[in-house]
Amino acid sequence: MRRWLPAVLAAFLLIGGLTARGADAEKTLYERLGGQPAIEAVANGLVDRILADNRVNKWFTHAAASNENTNAYKGKLATFLCASFGGPCKYTGPDMIAAHRGRGVTSEAFNAVAQDLVAQLEQLKVPEKEKNQVMAIVGSLKPYIVQSGPSEKRN
Ligand code: HEM
Numbered sequence: 001m002r003r004w005l006p007a008v009l010a011a012f013l014l015i016g017g018l019t020a021r022g023a024d025a026e027k028t029l030y031e032r033l034g035g036q037p038a039i040e041a042v043a044n045g046l047v048d049r050i051l052a053d054n055r056v057n058k059w060f061t062h063a064a065a066s067n068e069n070t071n072a073y074k075g076k077l078a079t080f081l082c083a084s085f086g087g088p089c090k091y092t093g094p095d096m097i098a099a100h101r102g103r104g105v106t107s108e109a110f111n112a113v114a115q116d117l118v119a120q121l122e123q124l125k126v127p128e129k130e131k132n133q134v135m136a137i138v139g140s141l142k143p144y145i146v147q148s149g150p151s152e153k154r155n
Pocket of ligand 1: 056059060062063073076077080093094099100103105106109110111113114138141145
């Protein structure tokens with residue numbers, strides 16, 4: 001039995017190492033970004049950038065009208081992002097088609113908001129891999145947010 005001890009130990013170490021690596025690989029994007037404080041830093045910073053961005057802030061007069069409205073919008077965005085990145089939040093608001101229906105969001109406006117998001121991720125020093133994953137998820141929403149006209153209805 002003694003003879004097998006090193007092999008048994010090595011097997012344990014190997015399995016332990018693989019499990020640890022596996023656990024890391026299974027971490028959600030939400031966790032890898034840094035959890036709730038990181039999500040809030042992304043959402044708060046993005047909204048501040050949007051409200052200061054003359055390419056898009058005309059869409060956000062309601063969100064800019066008071067601190068209360070701004071904070072409410074930041075909160076909704078944070079919950080949506082948390083849920084989209086595999087976090088524990090439950091987003092119970094309207095889906096992206098309903099939330100943006102009739103707002104006439106253009107492709108250029110979407111791209112400007114995406115640029116603001118990249119700038120915010122870079123300010124927060126989000127690593128390249130996570131930054132690309134965030135942008136892939138948010139980018140995939142473009143067809144739902146940029147709709148062809150104010151009266152468009154999709155079933
Ligand atoms: C880039 C990805 C985007 C995401 C993830 C996103 C997400 C959201 C969410 C979660 C809400 C809140 C919905 C609710 O509970 O009522 C919202 C509202 C809104 N979105 Fe977006 N949105 C995006 C892009 C845009 C763009 C490009 C525009 C226009 C340029 C836009 C304009 C608005 C406006 C005006 C509101 C209402 C804000 C308020 O008055 O409170 N969104 N969006």
